[in-house]
Amino acid sequence: MQALLRLSRFIDGTTRFIGHHVRWLVLAAVLISAINAVMRKFFDLSSNAWLELQWLLFGAVFMLAASFTLQRNAHIRIDVLSSRWSKRTRDWVDLFGHLFMLAPLTLVMTWLAAPAFLESFRSGERSVNSGGLAVWPAKFLVFAGFLLLFFQMISEVIKRIAVLRGAIADPEPEPVHGHNPEDVTTGGAHAE
């Protein structure tokens, strides 16, 4: 169990590192988009590469941050019923979900995305838009996002089992944006 928990801590650390850094890409996308709009209007300068770069940056943000979002327990749940269940029941639901929903999902998607990325990388596929970027980075993000989710899933399974066996206290915060008034300071961005 200790070895597994060490593995889990290593995965969590990596996920956290990535989660902490991809957020800056949001700022980059904002600035590129604003500058691009102004340049196009006033100097008639614009290219598809800049447009594509925006969504590529955003793609990197949500694909690569998904595993960190899982670690933070911030993926939305419908807790109409489950909020009345005991903590232990909810732990079992999570364990079941990780093993029978998230595991097959991440495995299948990683397995599907890997050849798509490799093929695109080898053939040097370019965007159909004139002056567009290469396509492989986007395909790589799909692959990498699901791979990271797969590893984070393993870490979550280890932690859930450890919690259920009483080996560790629950490291997971309560859902960041559940129907819980205390969350508004952090989850305030939820409801735009």
Next chain:
Amino acid sequence: MIAFIAQNLAPIMFGSLILFLLLGYPVAFSLAANGLFFFVLAVELSPYSNDISLAWPLLETLSGRILDVMRNETLLAIPFFTFMGIILEKTGMAEDLLDTIGQLFGPIRGGLAYAVILVGALLAATTGVVAASVMAMGLISLPIMLRYGYDRPLATGVIAASGTLAQIIPPSLVLIVLADQLGRSVGDMYSGAVLPGLMLTGLYLLFVLFMSVVAPAKVPALPVAARTLRGSAWPLLALALAGLAIGYGAYQFFLPRVETGADIWAATVAVVAVYLYALADQHYGFNSLSDLAQRVVIVLVPPLALIFLVLGTIFLGIATPTEGGAMGATGALLMALGKRRLNYTLLSDALEATTRLSSFVLFILIGSRIFSLTFYGINGHIWVEHLFLGLPGGTMGFMIAVNVLVFILGCFIDFFEIAFIVIPLLAPVAEKLGIDLVWFGIILGMNLQTSFLTPPFGFALFYMRSVAPDRPYTDKVTGKVLAGIKTTDIYRGAVAFILLQIIMIIVVVAFPHLSITAAGPKVDPNSIDIQIPFGGAPDAGPPAPPSFN
């Protein structure tokens, strides 16, 4: 048995989705896993049913489907507007507005409630984060309203409801997501929502007026001692009239000279003129404006500038809605910088919240795309179509059924889930019935807005609860001990506004031209008032951004 399952796979898949979702496991993964599981099942069962058109090679299209989600430029507006909202919340703009507008309307009955509604609408038109508006107003206006004896349910209700205006007045995330799901341009949705959004604001104002007549004790005016900004409001009225006159002149000037948006340019000119006059008055000491009038003009400029930066550029066709979001976010950053509130922690926190929201929203969409590959592959959409087309009453029957369904779902689940799971199923049916999808989207948007107010899971009510005092406290100014706000007060306060929302939904259902721009009424420039410069739908929508799906 196997044949029965094969022939009824769509209802079984849908039922099992509901079951999975109710387990409380993250929605995104439940959707996707359900899609994959039934994909396998459907391929195995395909010999038993003609409805199933799935085969293994189709699975490989999944990574392409996710790539499509990534390439979707419309959805890029989600992080932009979210980020803008969070930054704006930290600039203290809402606080300044509430203080000043509260002083302006305070001396009349129901004045604080009017101020809350107007500021709510103004914040909604700049960016519209429900949480931010409700919390700012709850922290600033609620204590004042309680101090001077406002009815508790009314005070909390008006604050929570005004906060939700952010959902329907553009630029709102709900409308972006709905535009994406319905395959319509965000610009069309925005211009269609302007009039209904303003009418709803008007309805709130009328309700407060009505209360001040039938139950004046519930909405008292501020006592003289509480009026901190001196001077009369008359110069302001003169200034507003002058602004209108300038605006009207500018409108006549622009009308033959620009293709679209003469009203927007005219409003901009009028606002700038009034602002320059106020600055000159302050600088050279004309003494023509009271302190109150000074403050009001100066405090209104930042939000109006942001509205121009975002909505103005979108409606004028200078920027796409996504770029409008980016410009607004940049503007908010500059404002925060100007007020010296921008620092590393604030920026990093705002980016983190944006990243988290983007990631869970986009993953719900990814999940729903994986789900829909299978669901459409087993003719699930045809099953849904039969369900709804079988309703009595044709188009009206469909509209009523859909609205009741979305309203009930909205009491329990978030609008993101409704938008990504339910709307894609309803849109093809609506299209088949010949329903204008922009109109349909706006009605759904208003309906989803209501979900923020409906107990027990309305988010605006939670935000309200989190900032309202829950136990007796000593008022700082009067020194009196005031009772806390009970949760039932908050729930009761919401009821009246939920009814107003429903009335407005019915009005838009009954009068579609309120939201369909092409047939929309011509805008009278006089209806452009100084606080909300986009008092009407522009003559033509902005150029459509690339469409998707």
